Amino acid sequence: MPIKAMTQEWMDAYKAAIQADPEYKGLAKDWEGSVSLVVNPDPAKNVPEPIYLFMDYWHGDVGDFVVCDKEKADSAKFVMTGDYARWKQVAYKELDATKALLQGKLKMKGDLPYVVRNIKTVNKVIDILGRVDTLWPDDDHK
Template sequence: MSKPVFPSQEWVKALEVELNRSAAYNEAGKNWEGDFYFVIEPDKDTAALPEPVYLYMDLWHGACRDAYLVTDKDAQKPAFVMSAAYSKWKRVVTKQLDPIQGLMTGQLKLKGNMVMVMKNVKAAQEMVNACTRIDAEFLS
């Protein structure tokens, strides 16, 4: 079985599975209500990513109700949009960059209710922990 490539449909589906079987995420995200676009933007370090990739995740009370690679970015109007260059996302999903620290230092950008995000820091950390459990390949 081949490893899912970050970012891809296979990778985001693997993350959905990891989140839904994580008791820690279920507990940490129990008050969360809101869906996301995670936007992975091209950067100079990643020639293999010529245009932005949108990953949609419907996160609700400690569960991921759906997750997929978006083909039409206008198809959903998520409550939150988090975006960053591929190299920054790679650091997040490999637990080298805390997403909240990334937001505070401008390495990641957020559209949506920042207060809601700050009240759910543990959920964000558990999501990153779930990402690290995916044996993924990365673009070069």
């Protein structure tokens, strides 16, 4: 049963998927710090307001995974911002997140060399994101 994207239930499912991944813990053993995703509004695709998602990662463990407000999102070590359609492309692996960043389709605040050094961890959590059975706001509602 697909879960509505970018809801708390969806965040819980994403967190559980990361925790269940057999490779994640080892890959992320050096990662320290929270990541927030900011989804720019797109009313035409049923995203009327910006959405803020906060995820806490620490040495292979995962902490808070919450839908949050702007203030909490801005407090993350890394803040990635993009249009809704781009995030959906990333989740579906139609657009690699690193390429999206380099092409300016996503923006990031944070320590870029740290991300580069830990690119395998970044790729892993994006790969897991694609595994969450998701109903996107502009998908046909059943």
